Amino acid sequence: MEFERLDIRPAGKVMDAYLNDPDFIHTYFDYPTDYAGYLNRLQELQNRPFDRAGLTRVIRKFMGNTAGLSEKAETHLRELEEGAPAVVGGQQAGLLTGPLYSVNKALSVVVEARRLREKLGTPVVPVFWIAGEDHDLLEINHVYAISDERPVKRQFPVPFGAKTMASETVFNTADMEMYIRGVFRDYGETAHTESLLGTVLGCLEGNSTYTSFFAALMSRLFSDEGLLLLDAADPELRRLEAPHFETMVRQSPAIAAGVTETEERFGRDGFNRPLGAEEQDAHLFYVDSGERFLLRREDGRFVNGPAGFSFSEDELAAIALTHPERLSNNVVTRPVMQDLVIPVLAFVGGPGEIAYWSLLRPAFREMGILMPVVVPRQSLTFISRLAASFLEETGLNAGDVLAGMAEVEKQSYIERVSDREAAGQIDRMEEQLNAGYRELSSSSVSGGRDIQELIIKNMGFHERQFNYLREKIHESVLLKHETAIRRYDRLQAELLPEGGFQERKYSPFQYMNEYGPDFISDLAAKMSVQPGDHYLVRL
Template identity: 45%
Template sequence: MELESFVLQNGNKVMQAYNHDEKFIHNFFDYKNESNSYPERLEELSNRSFLREELANVIKTFMEPFGISDKAAQHIGELAENGVVVIGGQQAGIMTGPLYSVHKAITVILLAEMKRKELGVPVIPVFWVAGEDHDLNEINHVYTETSGMVTKHKYREKYILKLMASDAEYSHEMMTTFVKDTFRQFGETEHTKALLDEVLTAVRMETTLTGFFVRLMNDLFSEHGLLLIDSAYKPLRELEKSHFSDLIQEAENIAKMIASKEEEFDALGFGKPIEAEYDAANLFYVHETGRVLLTRDDGYFVNSSAGIRFTTDELLKVASEEPWLLSNNVATRPIMQDLVLPVLAFVGGPGEIAYWALLKDAFHHLGIKMPILVPRISITLITPQAQQAMTDVSMSLSDVLSGKVQEEREQFIGTLHNERFEDLIRETETLLESKYSELASATDRSMEQLLQKNLEFHKKQLDFLRNKAEESILIKHDVALRKYRILENELIPEGSLQERIYTPYTFMNQYGTKLVRDLLRQPLKMDGTHQIVYL
């Protein structure tokens, strides 16, 4: 395994500003992403109170069914005392979802280990599983390369509209079939059987999409003591009671601050990441029809389509007595994390950092500051066959990742044309047109339509020959053309970075179960550059 750093062209505009524009950071965040910020943030956390023992017990109780390693047990104990956390999170994707879920966990672990050494205090890696999310279409699929094409494989079980991932139970038979079919697309290697057995064991032992995700992630990172917690876990909701009450009572002020901040963000050319509304409640209610978003209307918290209508006092009662019926939206989830956990730093992707930029005033209104935000490590894995393909077609990694593969392939195809054959086809077409013109002049007008139709028939036959000749050339040069397909399918599938498309099991099937362990041993940089790992 070899490593190099790479600067992506046409990078994300928000990330460019976050990494280089001090005015942007000052306007939208409390801390710069630099070493000097950590002691200050640590001091701030020391002046706040957290239900540490209760929180540690909640995480312990949640993780026990999945297995708690010695390192994780140590971290839970430290959290109960004076530990602080580095946290990141993701939806509960099938087979861990895309690679960036694993990259996020890797960043959390490496940053926690680094800051533990630098600060001399327990810094604990935590992964927040967004089990409350209900958009199951975002997590119910995996991609594989099938017959030279990137194919989306969707888990077909039907779920109730807006059912949370943590409540979405799957059919063991259907999920087993889905996983086996997915591995079949990966192809058989020396690692396939062991990997497939591990994933099928997780399928068998769990019942929900969130449970399936957590068991796989726990298995991948238990050696490093990564703590996992589901945002929809009822005991966690119990700890959030008072914070839900604050969010309800301050809903109007919070909504105004977020919407106003987004207008400022948009005016600077960064767009509207969450389309914030001034009448938003920024909370969901778990109704019999599913998880539904609440808005504020004339002093009430409502969802008209579900027929829901709460007074403030009624919703406060829900928060106090049945807090598991409430959940946060994209705007209040970061605030809730920071109120419940002693968050030293948050690890996020470009999209997350964009919507966090809207929350500074809301954090301050609740008497807290935003944590340090650290962009997750971004990685592209280069297999030996992809590396060889770049060499064979004389393309640089920069060309590949900037989307030039298709252009290069078309240029290559352009060099393959049989010019002599094409010239003869054109000559034949010209001769046909000339002779049919003579035929037309040698007969009466009643034959014109028939002659034209006959001419078109012969021209179509010539087109057929032309296409067959091109097809023959492409078949003859398929080995060379396959190199371009390898580069597109492996490195920029669907026109996106590899980490946004493929599950890590795609590459573990080729490299082995030690892939994640070996990645964690690399000197991966957290400086905004893209990390290239040659397998």
Template identity: 40%
Template sequence: MKLEQLYVNNSNQLLQDYRDQKESIGSFFHFKNEQSSFEERLSDLKNHPVRRLELTKIIRKYMSQLESTPKIEKHLDELEKDAVLVIGGQQSGLLTGPMYSINKAISVLLLAKEQREKLGVPVVPLFWVAGEDHDLDEINHTFYPLSNRLVKHTYTEDGIVKKMASAANLNYEALHEWIEQLFIQFGETAYTKELLANVLHVAENSDTYTTFFVKLMNGLFKEQGLLYMDAADADLRAYEAPYFKTLINHSEEIAAVVTAREAYLEELGYGSPIGATNNAANLFYVKDGERHLLTRKDGYFMNSSIGVKFTREEMLDLADDEACFSNNVVTRPMMQDLVFPVLSFVGGPGELAYWATLKDGFELLGMKVPIFTPRMNVTYVTRETVANLQEIGITAADAINGAVNQLKAKYDEEIYDQEAKTAIEEAKNLLSKQYKVIQQHLKEHEIKIERIVDKNLEFHKHQFDFLMKQIEKDIRLKHSVAFKRFEQVENELLPAGGFQERVYTPYPYLNQFGEGFISGIMALPLQTSYKHQIVYL
């Protein structure tokens, strides 16, 4: 493997301004993303009230379902004593979901390692799985390329559409078939048989989206010592009871300040990522594995669609007795900071937008927004793509910055038969002129078949258009090898016009390179930075 780092064009203005540390966006956070902030945040965390023994016990119990390693045990021991955390998280996608899940995990591991060395204290990496999310349509599929187009491969099962990912039970037979059909598209390699057997074994021993996700992720990163926690874990929710009470008691104030902060964010041109409202409770009520968003009205916390209405006192009792609440995008970061000693949170541009609305809400709870570290963007480049890039005459960096589409359009223009098009257009014009003569003749002799003549003219024009399309098709066929090069590069590096990491699961690469895929990446001289990481495989 070889690493190249470069700056790429960034279409997300909020992220770009955060990277450039512009004052307009910096005012939305307590810390800049620079080393002095890590030292300041570490000092603040000395006064952070963490129930370490109880918390670590919950994490140990959750991770008992996973294969452990000495590094995992070391990190658990450190967390029990005095370690701080670097945290990132993601939804429970099938086959880990898009590759930004593993890129985020790599970012968390890398930042934790860097800060451990710089600060001289234990810094532990933790992946907080968003198992409480219930939009399964976001996580029940993946994509693969077929004949230079993207195919969506979806796992479907009746009756679990509204369930949280951690409560949505998987049907092993249906999942088994889904996995096998997908692996057929990956093709047979020296690693396929073992990799497929491992994935099917994990699937057979996973009851929900979340367990399937976490077990696969742990298989990839266990040697790196990455810890996991599910936001929907029952023991964690019971642990969070006093913090849910805090969020309930401050619900009205949190909604007001977040709504005001988001309005200011929109005023500066960054949009409204949350759609915050003053009557939002920013909590879900969980019943039978389904989440129902609560609002506040007339002193009640309620959801009229399922007919629930609670007083504040009832909400506080429920937090103690039933652990039946779940956080939304506003309260999840706050709960995370109440539970864990968070040195830094690693997130993507969408999460950055959410977090930019939360500063005043954190302050209401006597906290500061942790250092937000943008996750790394990584693009993986196979040897086939390198060869095609060389034939085209551009670099991977050029391709990621959009050069492929421009070159393909230029090449298309160069091979286009303009003479044939001109001749056909002239023939169509002559035909139209002759038909005008015919129409005039018919009019003079009161022969009323104008519609038939018009239809006849359109028919012949369509025939000329069909002829031009056949010429274009034949030309493209003669140059199909060149076009396939363009399309292969686009499909791998910029599928559907976006970064690779937002579309593909890592399993085609694991199928091609085996378990050494992850260890090889971790052995590269990666550094947390705003540069785009290009990994040549």
């Protein structure tokens, strides 16, 4: 496994500003990503109260119910309870961990916690926050695999229109096992397939929701790193959050006004509007029968008109305290709630997260706290042995493929090997025939309307035949050079599937199937400590 830093442009204008413009961080965030920023944040956390015993109890129970805790995870839990801060990141509960960026983010959390532990000389623990309250099942019910030199989407069926939270959506484990075996058939048989499949199916035992299955896999993959896992929809966690939910209800107008005003400024500063926030947003969901209903404020009440829910501020505040499991955060309040229950030294996020975090400082301030240090996650592009050999054979490098050059080179290659002589002969034949038809059309013999229409019809017929002949010659050329052409298709499928980064398509198990069970631990050991970089990883 070899790492190579790739010099690649930041993903969008916001990330460019975050990485290169100190004024941007000063305007929209509370702490810079330098040593002084971390020290100041650490001091702030030491002056804030946290229910550390309650938090560690929730994490221990959740992880114990899914896959158990490794020795390293137990060490981190003790450190957390005794006063250690955390580096936090999170993601949805995708099948087979979801796309690679979920694992990349968890690796970034682990590496950043390790870096800060060494830099600050104090224990820092890695925590991964699973967005189990998310209800868009179509975002998490599929896995991509490479088949016939292209990415193929394998979906696990969900009930039509289902909107239950991932943590409460139960699937049939026998159906899921069949689905997983199908995905592994797409991966192909290697020396690691049998044991890897056994590990995955072992994590499926006793875990019949998207969140619990995801947690079991992540716990197993990151056991050596001691990654701590937390479900945002855990009823046990909700009880810790109850007083904070009440405050959020009371502060809802101020939170919404601050975020809306900040987003308007964000737009004036030349950025987009990632949230589309409005002052009537409550930024809270009401949960009923496992389904979330977004609330708005209308005439002093919290309502969801289509679902028929309507609460006064006092009624919703009472629900927050007595039945906190009936409330859920949205994209604005989730980061704030995370910071209220976990001593977050640094938050690790992707480009999209950092864009909307840019708007959240007023929400943190209204809850009486500051934002943590925000750290861009690292990105990884894996180069399999097959891809490496194709890069060498084509003369391309990985950067070329990521820049879209594989398709350009493919078309250039096809042009070079095309049968130009045959194509020229067809062109000459067609031109001679058309010349004859034009001469016939202009002669006095063919002056009748019916004859003219017949000439046009015949010309159209012959044009179709010539085009058919061209297509068949082209297909013959492609077939003759199929092996060489497929190299370009495979490079695109692996490194730039459907025009996007690999990490947004494939599960890590695609690469573990080739590399072996030490894939995650080797990555964690060798990853750079520089946040936000993009690395090529040769397997």
